[in-house]
Amino acid sequence: MSGVPERSEIDAAYQWDLESIYESDEAWEAAYEAVSERVEELRAYEGRVTEDAATLLEFLELREEILREVAQVTTYARLRSSEDTRNQEYQAMSAKGSSLSSEASSATSFVEPELQSLSREEVEAMIDAEPGLETYEHYFDDVLRMKPHTRSAEVEEVLADLSEVTDAPSEIYSMLTNADLTYGVVEDPEGEEVEITQANFTKLQTKPDREFRKRVHETFYEEWAGVRNTVGTSLEKAVRSHVTNAEIRGYETAREAALDGTNVPTDVYDNLVDTVDDNLDALHRHAELKEQALGVDQLESHDLYMSLTGEEGPDVEYEQAREWVIEAVAPLGEAYQERMREGLDSRWVDVFENRGKRSGAFSSGTYDTQPFILMNYQDDIASMFTLAHELGHSMHSELAGDAQPWHDASYEIFVAEIASTVNETLLTHHLLETLEDDELRTHVLDEYLERFRSTLFRQTMFAAFEQEIHEVVEDDGALTPDAFDEIYGDLKGRYYAPVELTGGIEREWERIPHFYYNFYVYQYSTGIAAAAAIVDRILDEGDEAAADYRAMLEAGGSDYPLEVVREAGIDMAQPEPVESAIRIYRDYLDEIAGLLDLE
Structure with missing residues (x-):
């Protein structure tokens, strides 16, 4: 096993x-x-x-x-x-x-x-x-x-x-899902048993054997079905605490309260959700290309993470990944690049999965410490991109800590998710420009498209879900597991219209810890949109644009998020960054369709 x-x-x-x-x-x-x-x-x-x-x-x-x-x-x-x-x-x-x-x-x-x-x-x-x-x-x-x-x-x-x-609902959920809950064991195509974990579930969904993916998907969500009442209750209590806190503080909605904490207008949130909703045809095309690439009559839920190449991507060991990430950030300046290398040599990263380890990845630390990055590295391209992402957060903390006093060094998530995604975008550009292996280049392009799909579109879908479930409570409605399933299933169906939703995917809300974070997820989407615009400017204009971006990082929390981002020449109060990012996504879809001879 x-x-x-x-x-x-x-x-x-x-x-x-x-x-x-x-x-x-x-x-x-x-x-x-x-x-x-x-x-x-x-x-x-x-x-x-x-x-x-x-x-x-x-x-x-x-x-x-x-x-x-x-x-x-x-x-x-x-x-x-x-x-x-x-x-x-x-x-x-x-x-x-x-x-x-x-x-x-x-x-x-x-x-x-x-x-x-x-x-x-x-x-x-x-x-x-x-x-x-x-x-x-x-x-x-x-x-x-x-x-x-x-x-x-x-x-x-x-x-x-x-x-x-x-904070208890979030902490209880974390202990349930990380320490107590197991996610089943399935037999792989070679007849060996494989334990499903939160860390490896997505990777198992990229395996070429479709029946294996289906078994993994159904087994995983069947385990979630067994705790749906517990998870549903914990999420319902978290939502009610957000709504109650907003009422205590004199806000009309929990969303308004959450965004006002960072002085981000709710128009930014609405602009994101509306712009993405107007461009769902781009996401639908991605799904249709996958259906063609896989050669199936109907794409199903367990097919969504599959590569457009129709096969699992090549292994990328950690040592190779770290070198590529370091090379990729060269446009940000030699000092930035060398500081990242020194950090990796100084054990910033807790690299591999171990039993009982918290799932996912994050960057942490304090004003007085080095950064600390938790990963569950899986020797694949996705893990390499996650490393680049978390290093973006860590470098942000380092530069802000150097430039600002303690009380102005902590930056908001709205800005943080730009820093992490800039690194991902630079990594994509670097690898597409330098790799001679066409197969690996295709997988890198596919990985970026997947991350774009799962960041801009998926996180915006999460943002829409979060808004809807809070509105239910604000309208004196009841949030039950069935209600969560229905709201989530309807959204998933609209976003992924070409896909037949199967295998308990309507319960996917149970596995998303970010719903406990009080209108947090939308910032992943705004982050990738801003990052695409910043990287375009850096690649076009060079050192001056890179200096503006570093100034954004160094600003930390010394100003409000929209103003900090304007340091890099980007105005997130306007729809253009989101629209521009989706145009890039469309262009990359066209490029990979040509490479793979898809329509």
């Missing part, structure tokens, strides 16, 4: 270097105890923050000192727990870290209501009186902007204390 190794069986060279944060779990415990005792120092400023400029600066500097250490403690524990979700010691550490983070948030919850008791003129006078406050100008502007939606200090403290409770 093909199985997943234990973590102890994986070479340390392919594991991230968490000892760079704390040399041991005992050192973490000591740091945890020390910073836990300091959190109460913050409460001493309650009611005093705005008494004068010197006191305000003193508080802000103390808050930074303590919260930076809290971030270290919580990040280390969370990353350790991600290594093996079965490890109860690390799960307990992660829970302690989460509680500490909530406690620190509660201990500082008074500051924004107190600042909002001031007028803009009074805040400006305090800045004039204390020059050290000048670096906080964007922070002050953001706080004052949210004044209509911030409640009293007492209510804000209660809301902060409740964060552990309101």
Whole structure:
């Protein structure tokens, strides 16, 4: 039986270097105890923050000192727990870290209501009186902007204390799907048993044997059927918490509340969904090309991840992938490229899947640490693109951390998903330009088309689903597993009109953790649209455009997302980036159709 190794069986060279944060779990415990005792120092400023400029600066500097250490403690524990979700010691550490983070948030919850008791003129006078406050100008502007939606200090403290409770649906879902749930075992075409995991499901859906893909698909979603009531309840509670929080803060909808947190107009969301909906014929053509390429009478759900080449792509081992990714980012400048290489040599990446490891991939870290990338590398082209994606996030953090003070370094997801996708797009261009192997080039082109499909179209479909399920609750409706199935199935049917939906695909909503993240997924779609425009500009204009893009990365969170992206010469308030990205998708579909002699 093909199985997943234990973590102890994986070479340390392919594991991230968490000892760079704390040399041991005992050192973490000591740091945890020390910073836990300091959190109460913050409460001493309650009611005093705005008494004068010197006191305000003193508080802000103390808050930074303590919260930076809290971030270290919580990040280390969370990353350790991600290594093996079965490890109860690390799960307990992660829970302690989460509680500490909530406690620190509660201990500082008074500051924004107190600042909002001031007028803009009074805040400006305090800045004039204390020059050290000048670096906080964007922070002050953001706080004052949210004044209509911030409640009293007492209510804000209660809301902060409740964060552990309101986060519970997501945490329960994570433990269920990563630690407790198994996804079945199937027999491959050679007669060997293969264990299905969240990490390998998509790869198994690219295997050439259609009956095998069907068995994998049906087995996987049958396992989800067994927990549909649990997952349905957890998602319903998450949606209700989003809606309730929006109501408490005086918003008309949960979506408005979620987007206002980053000052992104809901028009950007509507523009995305409407523009994609108007161009679903491009996605339909992709599906029709797959049907031709596979030589089947009717494309079904288990065929959607298949390559247009009709076969599994060539293996790409990790060492080769990292070299290609490094080469691909050369247009961003030598300093960017070398810093990425140094990071990979410094064990930024936890590379391979192990039993109990959290599924998927992410980039994490703090202002004071190196980046840490979790992967479940599968020796394929898709994993290579995921590596490029996560390195985009990590390099973003590095450049923003260098250029900005702590309070302005953290960037919004809206910008983050551009940085990651720029790397993917550069990788595509590099490989199509340099590879002499026509088969590999075709697979790279196909991979980009797949990632475009699954990012722009699929994530926009998720965004539409998220909006619909929140509207049900806002209209006093009931969200049951059947309701989720119906809403999701209808959307899937419209987006993939040429496909016969089979094998329990209407339950796909159960396996998407992003639905717990409160209107998060649309930013993947806006990200790939902006990335396509940025890369076109860099390839056309060279160093000047690359410098503008690096300026965007260096800006971090020093301005609102739409303004930060404008640093790179892109206006996401307009439909053009989305329309332009879809035109590129159409062109690539034409190109691969010609290469494969498809209509």
